[in-house]
Amino acid sequence: MIEILDPATDGPRIKSLLEPATGIMLVDAWEAALPELASLDLPHLTPGTPDARASLDEYLGTVWTDDDIEAASRYVLFPWRQAIVRLPDADLFWRLRTARNRYLIDEAEQSEWSAALIGIAGLSVGGSVLAAASLTGARRFRLADPDTLGPTNLNRLVGSVCDLGQPKLTMAMRRTLETDPYSDLEAFPAGYGPEVADSFIGTGDTERLTVLVEEMDDLVLKVDVRVKARAARVPVVMATDNGDNAILDVERFDIDASYPLFHGLAGDLTASATDLGDPIQRVNVASAIVGSQITPRTRFSLTQVGRTLPSWPQLGTAATLAGALGALAARYIACGAALPSGRYRVDLDEILLGPKARDAGRWNELDEAEFIAGLKAVYDA
Amino acid sequence: MIDRELIASWLEVACLAPSPHNNQPWTARANFDGVSLQLDQQLVPLLGPDRLQFMALGAFIENMSYAAAAHGYALVVDKLPTVPRRAAEITVRFRGGAKASDNAITMLAGAKRRRTNRGPYEPVLPSVATAELQAISCEPETSITLITGAAQRSAAADLAARAMRVVFSVPELRRDLAPFVFTGADPPRMTGMPLASMNPAAPANVPGSRWALELASADEEAEAARARFERSPLHFVVSSRTDTLPGWIAGGRTMQRVLVTATVLRLSHCLAAGPSEIPTLLPGLRRLARGAEGRPLILGRLGVPSLPGRGIASPRRPVDDVLRR
Numbered sequence: 001m002i003e004i005l006d007p008a009t010d011g012p013r014i015k016s017l018l019e020p021a022t023g024i025m026l027v028d029a030w031e032a033a034l035p036e037l038a039s040l041d042l043p044h045l046t047p048g049t050p051d052a053r054a055s056l057d058e059y060l061g062t063v064w065t066d067d068d069i070e071a072a073s074r075y076v077l078f079p080w081r082q083a084i085v086r087l088p089d090a091d092l093f094w095r096l097r098t099a100r101n102r103y104l105i106d107e108a109e110q111s112e113w114s115a116a117l118i119g120i121a122g123l124s125v126g127g128s129v130l131a132a133a134s135l136t137g138a139r140r141f142r143l144a145d146p147d148t149l150g151p152t153n154l155n156r157l158v159g160s161v162c163d164l165g166q167p168k169l170t171m172a173m174r175r176t177l178e179t180d181p182y183s184d185l186e187a188f189p190a191g192y193g194p195e196v197a198d199s200f201i202g203t204g205d206t207e208r209l210t211v212l213v214e215e216m217d218d219l220v221l222k223v224d225v226r227v228k229a230r231a232a233r234v235p236v237v238m239a240t241d242n243g244d245n246a247i248l249d250v251e252r253f254d255i256d257a258s259y260p261l262f263h264g265l266a267g268d269l270t271a272s273a274t275d276l277g278d279p280i281q282r283v284n285v286a287s288a289i290v291g292s293q294i295t296p297r298t299r300f301s302l303t304q305v306g307r308t309l310p311s312w313p314q315l316g317t318a319a320t321l322a323g324a325l326g327a328l329a330a331r332y333i334a335c336g337a338a339l340p341s342g343r344y345r346v347d348l349d350e351i352l353l354g355p356k357a358r359d360a361g362r363w364n365e366l367d368e369a370e371f372i373a374g375l376k377a378v379y380d381a
Numbered sequence: 382m383i384d385r386e387l388i389a390s391w392l393e394v395a396c397l398a399p400s401p402h403n404n405q406p407w408t409a410r411a412n413f414d415g416v417s418l419q420l421d422q423q424l425v426p427l428l429g430p431d432r433l434q435f436m437a438l439g440a441f442i443e444n445m446s447y448a449a450a451a452h453g454y455a456l457v458v459d460k461l462p463t464v465p466r467r468a469a470e471i472t473v474r475f476r477g478g479a480k481a482s483d484n485a486i487t488m489l490a491g492a493k494r495r496r497t498n499r500g501p502y503e504p505v506l507p508s509v510a511t512a513e514l515q516a517i518s519c520e521p522e523t524s525i526t527l528i529t530g531a532a533q534r535s536a537a538a539d540l541a542a543r544a545m546r547v548v549f550s551v552p553e554l555r556r557d558l559a560p561f562v563f564t565g566a567d568p569p570r571m572t573g574m575p576l577a578s579m580n581p582a583a584p585a586n587v588p589g590s591r592w593a594l595e596l597a598s599a600d601e602e603a604e605a606a607r608a609r610f611e612r613s614p615l616h617f618v619v620s621s622r623t624d625t626l627p628g629w630i631a632g633g634r635t636m637q638r639v640l641v642t643a644t645v646l647r648l649s650h651c652l653a654a655g656p657s658e659i660p661t662l663l664p665g666l667r668r669l670a671r672g673a674e675g676r677p678l679i680l681g682r683l684g685v686p687s688l689p690g691r692g693i694a695s696p697r698r699p700v701d702d703v704l705r706r
Contacts, residue, residue, distance in 0.1 A: 041463075041464040042464065042465075042624070042625065043430070044429070044430035044432065044624060045624055046624075046660075046663065046676070049667075049676070050674055050675070051621070051622060051623055051624045051628075051674075051675045051676035052624065054622050054623045054675075055463075055623040055624045055625045055628070055676075058463050058623050058625055058627075059463050059464070059625065062462075062463045063462075063463055063464060
């Protein structure tokens, strides 16, 4: 998808790419990187003082000569951008990219997080998880999604109308590589399915995922990937939109190989997986998994799916929150924090509005009893 | 190849240099014509900046230069890296053929006698002292500011007091100090300061670390520091043009010249690093170092000790511990 060129060995290729006739734009990242490298190497300087200016002059004159800069450069070609970026090499770029994480994520954690292999199946909310994981320093991903970007995705997925019709996977990879070209991405363009389970989750000679972030819509696949992740002892994280809130589910199959799928909320799904082909069964199982402790508006919206709504309603606020939540949970697991299996809720509306956020007063809001009765009426649950 | 025993004898003098909390953060490796020096990462605080640690290395080098000069060797420091990484290696070479001067022998004797005295000083200086100190030849790109006026000494005393209050109010700084304070209740050690030299009224029967972590009062230590600085007749600030590793090494050497010259003049000294290291106090120190173009690195006070016995010798790491094979 991108080319990373070393001036020591790829000089002719770099020269040819930079010929004016190619129309490729050169971005020299060093102009922005040098002052930041100086501030990392000499963080103690007092800005604006004569000694700080003298120190910086000494630094730039002795540490970063033109030859030093070229030797520490890589030329990264982004074909979709028609751009080549002269960038600090992987180690320097890593130092810059994680500089503002210092002390919030310590060195050992940052190293574990960057070495962790994170699988993300489903790149809608999963795209938000990917963005937050990459921003905090995760660098190795297996990504799976078969869908393309549609206009209705643009309420929650950071994208561009220029990319409508593009695979979500392509967009996610481009965005990740533009943030950190030294990321290691493995693509599953047909999405997750039983036929790629071994290579996606990692069994046998294939490296096993450190954490699986599961954000697919299809219930059959959600069950299938969990069954296989559990067999491979791979922990699963799932962040789900709930109005403006988010729900996080953590299944530590790495710690407990007998932990029930979805915390056992929908019974033994391995035994009844074949029944999930039935739409009514699917809704019943999905409802059991999600539960009724959701926002009054989410309750109302769910009763409308298949009638006045084509699918599960989602908001950009919740997708963003779910991305942060999923990425944080994955990082905790990758870095060895004691995050137990279970369901966790982050209710922004209650934080801001207090308990009245739970009230169902408007026409598009249902309380818990109305919701359960409504579902039963619609699906004969 | 310079005789290893000779280098060891120079290192013995070098090891008498002052360091933060007397942590003696140095290691040395003998080379064909000199020594390579590094910070001993076991002895430096968890977090930087390592300005004071590298200044201690500068003082170490300065002491070694006196010892080498007394044997007819000139000390040369190789070009230093600008960035103060903890693993930075500082190479020092010795060039033979120089004649041992009287000054070298005097300074060597001063370096051997020098010790910090944290007690009070007499308010009056011997008449020649200020002129002798003003005549010190600084390392390139460093300077000394002598402070004699009452108002400025009072401002310096305020900085020293505020610094002491910060040190004993911030848990991280107390933790940095704790391993380097000891009393008779502690096992013998090679680094650190006897608590009696810092606070003679402090209990002698509790471990020094406990005093530093729990018992020491920030207010009491601050006011004691203020009183001692107020009463001292002469303060000084060492500055360097750049705030980089070469500036710190050079600044440490200039600082040591002040301390050893003062010792030769039979003056005692006490250093206060806080005003330079604590960002909120630095502007005040810059004002005190008026006229010195550069970064103030350290504040100190000089004077004739009222209580000479407070200049208690601190322990030293033996050369064998410092010199790596």
